Amino acid sequence: MIEWVEASDLARTIITVPWAYPAISALHIIGIAVLFGSILAVDLHLLRVTNARLDGPPGGLVRTALMGFMIAASTGLLLASVRIGHYLENPAFLAKMAIIVLAGANAFLLRILSARGDAATFVGIPSGRVAATLSIFLWTSAIFFGRWIAFT
Numbered sequence: 095m096i097e098w099v100e101a102s103d104l105a106r107t108i109i110t111v112p113w114a115y116p117a118i119s120a121l122h123i124i125g126i127a128v129l130f131g132s133i134l135a136v137d138l139h140l141l142r143v144t145n146a147r148l149d150g151p152p153g154g155l156v157r158t159a160l161m162g163f164m165i166a167a168s169t170g171l172l173l174a175s176v177r178i179g180h181y182l183e184n185p186a187f188l189a190k191m192a193i194i195v196l197a198g199a200n201a202f203l204l205r206i207l208s209a210r211g212d213a214a215t216f217v218g219i220p221s222g223r224v225a226a227t228l229s230i231f232l233w234t235s236a237i238f239f240g241r242w243i244a245f246t
Contacts, residue, residue, distance in 0.1 A: 096179045105175040118172050125165030126240075130233055132159035133201075140226035142218045186242035193239060197232035200225055 099105060108114045132155045138144045139155075174181045181187045204216060204225045216222025 096182065099175050099178045102175065104172070108172060109176050115173070115176070118169050122166055122169035122173060125162050125167075125169055126237065128162030129159050129166055130162070130237065132156070132162060133229060133233055137226035137229045140216055140218075140222040181243070184243055184246055186239050186246045190236050190239035190243065193232055193236045197229060197236060200228050200232060 108118065135144070136155045136159065174187075204222075207221070208216065216225060
């Protein structure tokens with residue numbers, strides 16, 4: 095399967111078209127920025143670091159974070175497809191994937207436990223602060239491990 099992915103027309107195109115890999119990489123960074131920026135704003139809201147009266151509900155930011163995640167995930171798959179065998183042996187890549195799963199599980203659990211179905215339910219309460227702190231730590235760690243991939 096690994097050989098099939100690396101030999102696919104899409105992976106070959108990404109490698110042979112000079113601008114393809116850098117363009118996809120730039121889109122990946124944009125996706126990460128949209129994802130992390132939105133999540134950080136929601137988490138700071140949950141921690142009451144920002145003024146809730148001025149911020150409004152974080153629901154729109156959650157949707158924006160999901161859009162950022164979709165951009166980052168789809169472009170990340172494209173980037174990894176050119177050397178998927180290498181990535182699957184790279185400890186930094188594996189750590190990043192595990193951290194993303196944990197961060198997603200944290201967000202999913204917060205969503206399920208929310209009485210109204212949004213993060214506003216948890217603003218300022220202990221479980222919301224724990225979830226927000228964990229979220230900031232996990233997403234920051236994912237970014238660090240993502241950068242580390244190139245150096246391992």
